[in-house]
Amino acid sequence: xxxxxxxxxxxxxxxxxxxxxxxxxxxxxxxxxxxxxxxxxxxxxxxxxxxxxxxxxxxxx
Numbered sequence: 001x002x003x004x005x006x007x008x009x010x011x012x013x014x015x016x017x018x019x020x021x022x023x024x025x026x027x028x029x030x031x032x033x034x035x036x037x038x039x040x041x042x043x044x045x046x047x048x049x050x051x052x053x054x055x056x057x058x059x060x061x
Contacts, residue, residue, distance in 0.1 A: 004045065011037055011038070
């Protein structure tokens with residue numbers, strides 16, 4: 001797991017917690033911020049996956 005994958009996963013977990021807290025306190029703004037954070041985490045994790053795949057290809061050549 002590279003640093004982008006780890007950071008993405010952290011953002012996803014943080015966003016999920018924020019979303020759930022928003023649900024508990026009935027705060028739609030906090031829920032949507034949590035969802036946005038999860039999406040940012042998905043994107044960063046995907047970038048990490050691409051970097052990891054490219055490094056594996058580079059090593060196999």
